């Protein structure tokens with residue numbers, strides 16, 4: 001049966017709605033524009049155009065993947081972060097809008113965008129944090145580390161995508177085991193922080209499609225906060241280094257306590273809230 005663009009969108013939207021996919025409207029359009037290689041505007045202006053049987057079969061195959069819970073980003077192989085696209089696959093966490101607060105905080109703390117800064121990104125995943133910082137600070141350089149070799153491969157692909165391979169490098173490291181943080185001006189980190197008992201309650205599109213190494217923070221969700229904060233124990237450095245870290249808001253008090261136990265004064269630990277008023281980011285001078 002030959003269907004026109006409008007009919008195919010209506011049919012897939014209804015299938016997605018029946019499967020309780022909240023974003024059925026936008027997903028049906030995004031996935032069709034991906035299969036046809038045309039813009040969303042084209043779909044509107046050519047709504048009566050008939051599509052080939054092959055395109056129709058390919059489209060309904062990815063609609064079925066979406067119905068099974070696969071996120072649109074993983075189907076398209078890209079996700080937007082801070083207004084730019086980043087390559088994603090099953091080896092990396094999808095960049096989250098909440099993590100954009102790390103970038104906003106860095107821009108607020110380093111107001112001179114032309115400074116020759118050095119950034120370190122711990123648990124870089126897709127590289128979205130480091131690469132966005134390098135795009136916002138055009139004279140900066142940086143290193144991203146991750147324990148996952150496959151994530152490092154994705155981060156490197158993203159650095160080529162954004163023509164940043166000369167300013168950003170990526171290495172495998174177990175947190176700070178293979179790198180000296182004293183060489184940097186800014187350290188950012190979004191560690192895995194979901195307590196193991198909460199992993200099962202995550203939405204299917206997260207639980208089944210983001211890598212577990214990017215999600216699990218151990219029994220209490222604090223395993224990596226403890227390790228990183230221990231490695232960044234307060235020393236009296238003769239250089240200003242700022243540390244910005246994403247918080248699992250439910251663990252914010254426990255994380256602040258870890259910082260205080262590591263020698264940081266409570267009044268030097270600053271918190272930023274996300275759009276839903278949850279404590280999302282902490283920062284301090286090391």
Ligand SMILES: C[S@@+](CC[C@H](N)C(=O)[O-])C[C@H]1O[C@@H](n2cnc3c(N)ncnc32)[C@H](O)[C@@H]1O
Pocket residue numbers: 092093094095096099122123124125126127128129145146147148151173174175190191192193213214215
């Ligand atoms: C929550 S994801 C953050 C990814 C990315 N920075 C972002 O914000 O989208 C945490 C990252 O930490 C990495 N990771 C987990 N254990 C690690 C370890 N022991 N050392 C370094 N990185 C680790 C994971 O592979 C994952 O890429």
